[in-house]
Amino acid sequence: MDKPHSGGEYRYIGKRIPPLDAYEKVLGAAEYTFDLEIPGMFHVKLVHSEYAHARIKSIDYSKAIRVPGVVSVITGRDIPYRVGIYVGDRDLLAIDKVLWIGHPVAAVVAENLRAAEKAAELIEVEYDPLEPVFSVEEALRENAPILHENLDKYRRLPAFNPKPGTNIANYFKLVKGDIDKGFAEADTIVRGRFKLPYISHAYMEPQVVIAWYRYSGDIEIWSSAQSPFAVRSLLSLSLDIPAGKIKVNVPYIGGGFGGKAGLGWEALAAMISRHVGFKPVKLMLSRAEQFKSAPVVPGMVAEAEMGLSRDGRIVAYRAKFLFDSGAFADYTVNISRTAGYACAGSYDIPNILCESYAVYTNKVPTTALRGFGHPENHFVLEHMIDMAARELDQDPVKIRSRNLLKPGVSTTGTGVRLREDAGNPQLVLERISDLLDWTTPEVDPERPWVIRSKGIALSVKGPSQPPNASSSAIVKFNEDASVDVMVGTSNFGQGTVTGLAMMVAEAFGIPLEKVHVKPLRSTDASPYTWQTVGSRGLFTDGLALLEAIEDAKRKIKKIASQALKVDEDHLEIADGKVYVVGKPWISIPLEKIVMGYQFPDGTSVGGPVIGVGRHIAGLTTYLDPETGQGNPTIFYTFGGTGVEVEINILTGEIKVLKAVQVYDIGKAINPLLLEGQAIGGFVMGMSRALYERIIFDEFGSVANPNFSFYYVARAKDAPDNYLIEFVETPQMDGPLGSRGVGENVMISVPVAIANAIYRATGVSIKELPITPERLVKAIREQRPDLFEQAFKAYIDSMV
Amino acid sequence: MSSPYITLPEFKYLRPKTLDEALAILDRYGEDAKIMAGGVALLSFMKERLIEAKYVVDIKGVRELHYIRFSEGDGLRIGATVTFSEIEDYILQRGLVQRFRALYQGIKKLSDPVLRNRSTLAGNVVEALPIVDGPCLLSVFDSELKIVSSSGSRVVSVSEFISDEGFIDLKPNEIVVEIHIKDPPKGFVSTFRKYNPVTEFSMVSVGMSAIREGGRDLRDVRCVLCAATPKPVRLRRFEDLVSRVSDLRSSIDELLSSVESEAAGFIQDDPYASREFKLHIAKMLILDSLKELRSL
Amino acid sequence: MATITLKVNNVVRRVEVEDNEILLDVLREKLHVKSVKAACWRGECGLCTVMLNGKPVKSCLVLAVEADGSEIVTAEGLSGRPGELAPIQKAFIEHAALQCGFCTPAFVVVAHYLLTKTRGKVEREEVKEYLSGLICRCTGYKQIIDAVMDARKHYGGEG
Numbered sequence A: 001m002d003k004p005h006s007g008g009e010y011r012y013i014g015k016r017i018p019p020l021d022a023y024e025k026v027l028g029a030a031e032y033t034f035d036l037e038i039p040g041m042f043h044v045k046l047v048h049s050e051y052a053h054a055r056i057k058s059i060d061y062s063k064a065i066r067v068p069g070v071v072s073v074i075t076g077r078d079i080p081y082r083v084g085i086y087v088g089d090r091d092l093l094a095i096d097k098v099l100w101i102g103h104p105v106a107a108v109v110a111e112n113l114r115a116a117e118k119a120a121e122l123i124e125v126e127y128d129p130l131e132p133v134f135s136v137e138e139a140l141r142e143n144a145p146i147l148h149e150n151l152d153k154y155r156r157l158p159a160f161n162p163k164p165g166t167n168i169a170n171y172f173k174l175v176k177g178d179i180d181k182g183f184a185e186a187d188t189i190v191r192g193r194f195k196l197p198y199i200s201h202a203y204m205e206p207q208v209v210i211a212w213y214r215y216s217g218d219i220e221i222w223s224s225a226q227s228p229f230a231v232r233s234l235l236s237l238s239l240d241i242p243a244g245k246i247k248v249n250v251p252y253i254g255g256g257f258g259g260k261a262g263l264g265w266e267a268l269a270a271m272i273s274r275h276v277g278f279k280p281v282k283l284m285l286s287r288a289e290q291f292k293s294a295p296v297v298p299g300m301v302a303e304a305e306m307g308l309s310r311d312g313r314i315v316a317y318r319a320k321f322l323f324d325s326g327a328f329a330d331y332t333v334n335i336s337r338t339a340g341y342a343c344a345g346s347y348d349i350p351n352i353l354c355e356s357y358a359v360y361t362n363k364v365p366t367t368a369l370r371g372f373g374h375p376e377n378h379f380v381l382e383h384m385i386d387m388a389a390r391e392l393d394q395d396p397v398k399i400r401s402r403n404l405l406k407p408g409v410s411t412t413g414t415g416v417r418l419r420e421d422a423g424n425p426q427l428v429l430e431r432i433s434d435l436l437d438w439t440t441p442e443v444d445p446e447r448p449w450v451i452r453s454k455g456i457a458l459s460v461k462g463p464s465q466p467p468n469a470s471s472s473a474i475v476k477f478n479e480d481a482s483v484d485v486m487v488g489t490s491n492f493g494q495g496t497v498t499g500l501a502m503m504v505a506e507a508f509g510i511p512l513e514k515v516h517v518k519p520l521r522s523t524d525a526s527p528y529t530w531q532t533v534g535s536r537g538l539f540t541d542g543l544a545l546l547e548a549i550e551d552a553k554r555k556i557k558k559i560a561s562q563a564l565k566v567d568e569d570h571l572e573i574a575d576g577k578v579y580v581v582g583k584p585w586i587s588i589p590l591e592k593i594v595m596g597y598q599f600p601d602g603t604s605v606g607g608p609v610i611g612v613g614r615h616i617a618g619l620t621t622y623l624d625p626e627t628g629q630g631n632p633t634i635f636y637t638f639g640g641t642g643v644e645v646e647i648n649i650l651t652g653e654i655k656v657l658k659a660v661q662v663y664d665i666g667k668a669i670n671p672l673l674l675e676g677q678a679i680g681g682f683v684m685g686m687s688r689a690l691y692e693r694i695i696f697d698e699f700g701s702v703a704n705p706n707f708s709f710y711y712v713a714r715a716k717d718a719p720d721n722y723l724i725e726f727v728e729t730p731q732m733d734g735p736l737g738s739r740g741v742g743e744n745v746m747i748s749v750p751v752a753i754a755n756a757i758y759r760a761t762g763v764s765i766k767e768l769p770i771t772p773e774r775l776v777k778a779i780r781e782q783r784p785d786l787f788e789q790a791f792k793a794y795i796d797s798m799v
Numbered sequence B: 001m002s003s004p005y006i007t008l009p010e011f012k013y014l015r016p017k018t019l020d021e022a023l024a025i026l027d028r029y030g031e032d033a034k035i036m037a038g039g040v041a042l043l044s045f046m047k048e049r050l051i052e053a054k055y056v057v058d059i060k061g062v063r064e065l066h067y068i069r070f071s072e073g074d075g076l077r078i079g080a081t082v083t084f085s086e087i088e089d090y091i092l093q094r095g096l097v098q099r100f101r102a103l104y105q106g107i108k109k110l111s112d113p114v115l116r117n118r119s120t121l122a123g124n125v126v127e128a129l130p131i132v133d134g135p136c137l138l139s140v141f142d143s144e145l146k147i148v149s150s151s152g153s154r155v156v157s158v159s160e161f162i163s164d165e166g167f168i169d170l171k172p173n174e175i176v177v178e179i180h181i182k183d184p185p186k187g188f189v190s191t192f193r194k195y196n197p198v199t200e201f202s203m204v205s206v207g208m209s210a211i212r213e214g215g216r217d218l219r220d221v222r223c224v225l226c227a228a229t230p231k232p233v234r235l236r237r238f239e240d241l242v243s244r245v246s247d248l249r250s251s252i253d254e255l256l257s258s259v260e261s262e263a264a265g266f267i268q269d270d271p272y273a274s275r276e277f278k279l280h281i282a283k284m285l286i287l288d289s290l291k292e293l294r295s296l
Numbered sequence C: 001m002a003t004i005t006l007k008v009n010n011v012v013r014r015v016e017v018e019d020n021e022i023l024l025d026v027l028r029e030k031l032h033v034k035s036v037k038a039a040c041w042r043g044e045c046g047l048c049t050v051m052l053n054g055k056p057v058k059s060c061l062v063l064a065v066e067a068d069g070s071e072i073v074t075a076e077g078l079s080g081r082p083g084e085l086a087p088i089q090k091a092f093i094e095h096a097a098l099q100c101g102f103c104t105p106a107f108v109v110v111a112h113y114l115l116t117k118t119r120g121k122v123e124r125e126e127v128k129e130y131l132s133g134l135i136c137r138c139t140g141y142k143q144i145i146d147a148v149m150d151a152r153k154h155y156g157g158e159g
């Protein structure tokens, strides 16, 4: 975009502008699906399986149906559909067989939630227990019980590769170079086994949907969903209803983090609505249900091996990721694929073999989370690099620097030459180590049992989307020359909408207040966008919007050229006016143009101005099914994290003292909101590193489905000291040169913390969360000397 | 802890205005009636379907239960409906922080400031789960509960009141009307440590008090181990030992092994930490408390 | 069924409630006051916090009947003047102390109370402690705490 007003400087772009929806939000006036009501709507309560794996013998709801206020009870047999975004493995309610504790087996519909809940308690289900499997290792065993006997019959996208007859929902392999040769050449090999737990997205607004199946066969949905269009297309596919008959509305979203991408409970709610006589129904999950029944985040075990030359070049990297997808692998198949193809992170590694599996187990189903396979594969890779550095007695920053991908020169893990304008990973690394003040760990002189240490980790991320993912945008002028911006990208506070509005204000030189972006997205009124995931929003919808702006400008100039009797290419738009180039005293305000121009004699030309734009991924490809080679993504954002932590050797408590976040985002459109992303992402990553895990008991039931025992970071845990910097290496085809960053900001956080601990103590923690117990145990096992020394120092301090 | 419900089952709400009225209700309905003070525990448990009540008896309307008093020599007397926030404010405003230091520290770390605007110390003690802090805090001091029923009143110490994990000496027709924390003797110092880095609730906590008379030596040490144990446990052998030590450094091993031998039997594994780790933390908290009391 | 009277954001409301109805639900479902949210229904997240007779409480653990005769204030009534913002709300906007905004009404209510109660004389650590009964999953808290620290000057403190 040119800098289109008098000063020649951007007026909005690059400025610290508060989010446009902040006013509504501080008053509590912003409406979420959670808040919506439709007169006469019924409330739905789900009844959940108490067995991890069992056949349903009978469901007796005779008592439930008699509860005053209850209108209906529905079971899986009433609505035997299978749904899913990548693999259609998910049922709406259990059909004959339950696959985890928490699997919805029935839905009670009532006039109010109290009646529905009361009735839900009275439903009696009889089961025939089957043998369950709770871990990926068990699930992969030869004679393991199979969760999905009909895996081969499920609808799936061609990019995925399930193994019918097993519990493997997807298998992916990335092959680059010659792995055996690579390891044969290596002077040193480091190895590790890593483990990540199941976690919860813990977005604040629970999953909630209102569905209204109408007599006409049209379905209207209101949902706390990240992607109205994805919901529509999946509803259409799985229920076999034409997309045009489905309307999905998404107002403000109270957090999603990937957990509300794809399909939620919309199909179930829609079918219930039909079942109760075409009446609107609202289905909202409780927090316990969010942990036990809604898709959560998969656990993972991984094994990796890294071969290096003596001088610190990574010559071979082998990794195997086993994602524990739980009972449905709906979205997790793509996480496993992404973790696989992006396993080499920011590094130029000649020989790679990465295998990745998504494996069914009798646990809560799983789905995407911010970062999508990257927090997982980076936890492995970025820690292996620190292990290698120690092994080779090299500096972790230097060894990274030596192996970084070089834009324009290196080929990525998937065999594409990294484009020249992909960013500047070297500078990112340099800035992190400078800002962090990369010094050696030191003991707190006042409390010698406490060590301060620094750690770093890099990350790289691009959207994981189908090769033809597309977006569109509309700018529509109003009589006062204000603009309605219509985009498909949803608003969960990530700042995209504000950024887009700033682009429009900038382009026409109008005040930001005159740019309106409505909070509501709906499939019939908003232009299409594939999904709001993968940090793609500002990038893809931004590009579509820029095209729409250009289109509107063209139309404006055409009208103005008739009005002023000047050639179109002698006109420019700035400061809310159309000017004649070189003769700025000749101009017409946009108000006079955008509804059509009227000459003094009453005649008129033109008409209302609407600009339309679109974007499609273009050059991304499917990946080769044998080697995983191909071009998976429209951009890469390089970045990373530096942390300084305080480690109490005796109690295992870890405190973050300082956080450095550096990302090459091409162009910082709104630094204030970008910082918000960097801080929010940091704390989410820290919380994951230190606290978060879903604990399953021996029966496979979630033991901690609440915030008392599933602890997420609170204000008192949050660090104050941040150094955040955005490197701006423009992406030539990005909107104003920018790239996406919403997920990247948390990818490298857990491993940076693990690396800081490793650096100070030599104790390598390969399992999250790094609980005090885990840390103390590891220190006592691996560095008893350190523990003894700390203890002695402590006693000294007492006397 | 895992039930998915959002709403409450049906019950009848009663709001007596006097203690007699409240007691009469309890007499009439027995087990079917449940007292509600702040309701923080009661309503949570009812949502979880862990407590059933046909009648919820809200005692917040009973004026005579809402008081907090301190007098020299007698100590603190806290009526049943006084919230934690009110206790906190009172201790601060009356300049009693040093005197009731462990209590004050404990309240500051108990759940969070917003919940403390509703929850009461009496309700907390009656809840009596190992993970709640109230019983532990009271055990650091000489404290008693005054319990009333229509047939009379009695006074019990906190340790007698809680017999085992969640089991309390309270009949369905009785109400805890007052908590009396006796005025500590001269030279009394106390502290409370709560270790909860991975959950809201305490994993291990330690309350400790002692008498200090100049120098760093402590006597009449009282050490209570909580949360990791089914109820607050006094570590009497440790208390004895530590009150007698002259050279701390040379006695550390002995002190710690006494903690181990006394405490180990009470501590269990749970999904959040192993027995060994809790014991290790217990020792660390005890050392820390000792260190602090010696430096006060 | 009982009829209770509440003063909600300065407006007197009468409503029929069952004994087992929760204040949160009555505010949201029956009085359509949506400026109070919820995310756990059991006292943990704090998003249901409202001012009840001058003190912040988590309304998911309050019965509607007990609130009979009470005065309730939520984020939309915080300034006391419809459509106007309390200073803390302005500070939240300036500091971009919100993302999805779902937690925001509760945070501003609690922060406003803290600043009013302490007349703006409050340290960062106290602010953090005080806000720790509320969960925000988006912001990482820093801008929230910054906003509170910055707003102190409007409540009598130094800012």
Ligand SMILES: Cc1cc2nc3c(=O)[nH]c(=O)nc-3n(C[C@H](O)[C@H](O)[C@H](O)COP(=O)(O)OP(=O)(O)OC[C@H]3O[C@@H](n4cnc5c(N)ncnc54)[C@H](O)[C@@H]3O)c2cc1C
Residues within 6 Å of the ligand: A708, B034, B035, B036, B037, B038, B039, B040, B041, B042, B043, B044, B080, B109, B110, B111, B112, B115, B118, B119, B120, B121, B122, B123, B124, B126, B127, B131, B132, B133, B134, B174, B175, B176, B177, B200, B201, B202, C042, C043, C044
């Ligand atoms: C998110 C969360 C975090 C928490 N964190 C902590 C924490 O860190 N530390 C901690 O100690 N606690 C914690 N708690 C527990 C909370 O502090 C207690 O539940 C609370 O103190 C109970 O007080 P209340 O007045 O609300 O009791 P209520 O809920 O009213 O009553 C509790 C029980 O006591 C009975 N009862 C109440 N008063 C009397 C009386 N006068 N006589 C006889 N019986 C009576 C009731 O019938 C009920 O069984 C937490 C709770 C929540 C929800």
Ligand code: FES
Residues within 6 Å of the ligand: C037, C038, C039, C040, C041, C042, C043, C044, C045, C046, C047, C048, C049, C058, C059, C060, C061
């Ligand atoms: S909804 Fe009340 S505290 Fe979470």
Ligand code: FES
Residues within 6 Å of the ligand: A204, A254, A255, A493, C098, C099, C100, C101, C102, C103, C104, C135, C136, C137, C138, C139
């Ligand atoms: S802004 Fe989303 S939870 Fe706080």
